[in-house]
Amino acid sequence: MSDHDYVIVGAGSAGCVLAARLSEDPSLRVLLLEAGPRDRKLEIRIPAAFSKLYDSDVDWGFRTASQAGLDGREVFFPRGRVVGGSSSINAMMVLRGHRSDQVAWGPGWSWDDVEPAYARSEAVFPRAELGDRNPLTDAFVEAAVAVGIERCADLNAPPGEGVGFVPVSQRRGRRFSVADGYLRPALGRSNLDVVTGAHAEELVLENDRATGVSYRHADGRRDAIATREVILCAGAVGSPHLLLLSGIGAGSELAAAGIRPRHELPGVGKGLRDHLANGILVATAGAETLHTAESIPNLLRWLLRRRGPLTSNVAEGAAFVRTRATLAAPDLELLFAPVLFEEEGLAPPSQHGFTLASVLLQPASEGEIRLASPDPTAAPVIDPRYLTDPTGHDAAVLLDGIRLARRIAATEPLARFVTQELLPGAAAVGEADLVRHLRERSQTLYHPVGTCRLGSDEYCVVDAELRVHGLDGLRVVDASVIPVLPRGHTNWPTVMVAERAADLITRADSRHSG
Numbered sequence: 087m088s089d090h091d092y093v094i095v096g097a098g099s100a101g102c103v104l105a106a107r108l109s110e111d112p113s114l115r116v117l118l119l120e121a122g123p124r125d126r127k128l129e130i131r132i133p134a135a136f137s138k139l140y141d142s143d144v145d146w147g148f149r150t151a152s153q154a155g156l157d158g159r160e161v162f163f164p165r166g167r168v169v170g171g172s173s174s175i176n177a178m179m180v181l182r183g184h185r186s187d188q189v190a191w192g193p194g195w196s197w198d199d200v201e202p203a204y205a206r207s208e209a210v211f212p213r214a215e216l217g218d219r220n221p222l223t224d225a226f227v228e229a230a231v232a233v234g235i236e237r238c239a240d241l242n243a244p245p246g247e248g249v250g251f252v253p254v255s256q257r258r259g260r261r262f263s264v265a266d267g268y269l270r271p272a273l274g275r276s277n278l279d280v281v282t283g284a285h286a287e288e289l290v291l292e293n294d295r296a297t298g299v300s301y302r303h304a305d306g307r308r309d310a311i312a313t314r315e316v317i318l319c320a321g322a323v324g325s326p327h328l329l330l331l332s333g334i335g336a337g338s339e340l341a342a343a344g345i346r347p348r349h350e351l352p353g354v355g356k357g358l359r360d361h362l363a364n365g366i367l368v369a370t371a372g373a374e375t376l377h378t379a380e381s382i383p384n385l386l387r388w389l390l391r392r393r394g395p396l397t398s399n400v401a402e403g404a405a406f407v408r409t410r411a412t413l414a415a416p417d418l419e420l421l422f423a424p425v426l427f428e429e430e431g432l433a434p435p436s437q438h439g440f441t442l443a444s445v446l447l448q449p450a451s452e453g454e455i456r457l458a459s460p461d462p463t464a465a466p467v468i469d470p471r472y473l474t475d476p477t478g479h480d481a482a483v484l485l486d487g488i489r490l491a492r493r494i495a496a497t498e499p500l501a502r503f504v505t506q507e508l509l510p511g512a513a514a515v516g517e518a519d520l521v522r523h524l525r526e527r528s529q530t531l532y533h534p535v536g537t538c539r540l541g542s543d544e545y546c547v548v549d550a551e552l553r554v555h556g557l558d559g560l561r562v563v564d565a566s567v568i569p570v571l572p573r574g575h576t577n578w579p580t581v582m583v584a585e586r587a588a589d590l591i592t593r594a595d596s597r598h599s600g
């Protein structure tokens with residue numbers, strides 16, 4: 087049994103920020119629980135090696151439920167299970183989205199409200215340019231400009247659209263995760279305890295208050311007591327899962343799953359949105375792609391000088407575009423990787439080539455996380471319900487993306503490297519062929535949000551200060567509270583959420599003690 091002011095569950099992107107920020111006050115005792123191990127693997131450090139972490143001991147290695155919109159496929163759904171969480175296994179892209187995204191977050195979360203939190207994070211978690219960008223990525227940007235997409239020097243600055251090079255979370259050619267930026271410098275503090283290999287199984291609830299967390303460790307089951315708050319930072323899958331296991335959710339569904347309902351909150355796990363991606367895969371000649379990056383000379387180059395193709399984050403270029411001129415902000419992202427990203431990244435590239443992926447920025451399809459079993463060690467059901475929106479909006483945007491990607495691939499200076507379109511393949515020209523390709527090949531871009539949505543309607547789980555509705559001593563602070571997908575990627579927005587939460591929590595603290 088241990089006793090702390092704050093018990094934080096999950097040392098991922100959000101948990102690392104909160105543990106570091108809250109423990110800045112030496113009078114507060116903070117405990118950070120993480121199911122996975124320390125982030126010591128070499129593949130975490132080597133940027134281009136991130137897909138080697140898939141299905142490894144630092145990945146939860148989830149699969150979605152069978153997806154009706156994707157030919158019944160169970161989509162590979164990686165999530166970091168390690169200190170740093172998904173920021174230790176991600177593709178390091180630092181793209182926060184469009185300023186207008188904040189409108190849907192409601193009071194307290196406008197752009198003017200969140201901008202200071204972004205600014206604070208930049209001092210700790212800076213973004214960098216790739217040191218050794220692949221020449222094909224330059225050719226992609228020039229070809230995109232040639233088809234009429236505006237060149238953009240900084241994809242994070244207004245207007246939030248156009249084509250450019252992707253900024254990355256790296257320092258001197260190696261991954262710089264949120265754990266590197268925030269947690270590592272705080273580890274020496276005597277008021278911060280970090281326990282790895284600690285799988286939280288249930289919240290301890292006394293009446294309407296969360297007072298601790300029960301977790302499984304190598305030496306058995308332990309309880310951690312929180313005298314002020316329990317803060318869930320277990321991510322868009324882990325946080326709703328733990329709430330449901332603790333009897334917090336839709337009572338009838340909990341009872342049906344074999345869990346005693348404790349607190350009615352029907353939105354827990356609902357509202358899941360994710361970025362769906364679909365690539366055209368193109369074989370090339372005349373360029374050294376990342377197909378040959380994995381070699382002894384390149385490993386030595388990386389080890390000795392932190393240079394060479396192993397410093398690549400793979401997805402090196404991006405374009406944010408509006409598929410219709412009447413839209414106020416981009417609805418499509420094109421991501422360029424100078425390598426064939428095959429079989430959801432689970433297979434090594436078979437030959438030289440590039441991937442130009444269309445990403446659906448604002449999906450209408452909505453899914454959920456639900457219990458598969460009352461056993462806390464069993465994975466929950468992850469059901470994003472990709473491409474199931476009744477109007478067909480989502481497929482239409484991705485089809486526009488495939489057509490635009492093909493135009494760029496056929497335009498100089500990129501076109502000169504192209505030998506053959508491998509997928510969907512030159513024979514796939516009609517809409518039916520392209521829709522078949524969408525259903526057979528689309529994959530996640532790994533950005534689930536919304537499963538503990540912030541706001542005040544019946545399906546919201548936390549209020550504007552990220553406190554769980556109707557319970558004391560309990561907050562959720564991670565990607566699960568993000569109500570709408572950013573027109574960007576989710577890591578930096580999650581860091582922003584945690585920076586802002588730290589501010590809200592310490593301000594509430596000083597109100598109580600003052």
Ligand SMILES: Cc1cc2nc3c(=O)[nH]c(=O)nc-3n(C[C@H](O)[C@H](O)[C@H](O)COP(=O)(O)OP(=O)(O)OC[C@H]3O[C@@H](n4cnc5c(N)ncnc54)[C@H](O)[C@@H]3O)c2cc1C
Nearest residue numbers: 096098099100121171172176177179286321324565575577
């Ligand atoms: C392969 C991949 C590539 C990505 N690429 C990018 C990218 O390039 N750019 C970008 O912006 N975003 C990217 N993302 C998404 C981004 O990394 C996430 O949105 C972000 O890390 C989410 O942060 P989080 O704190 O919500 O969750 P996480 O960082 O996933 O942290 C949750 C933590 O909680 C722990 N946990 C869960 N359940 C329990 C439990 N019961 N007990 C104890 N601990 C628990 C987990 O092990 C994990 O460490 C990528 C994600 C993946 C998986």
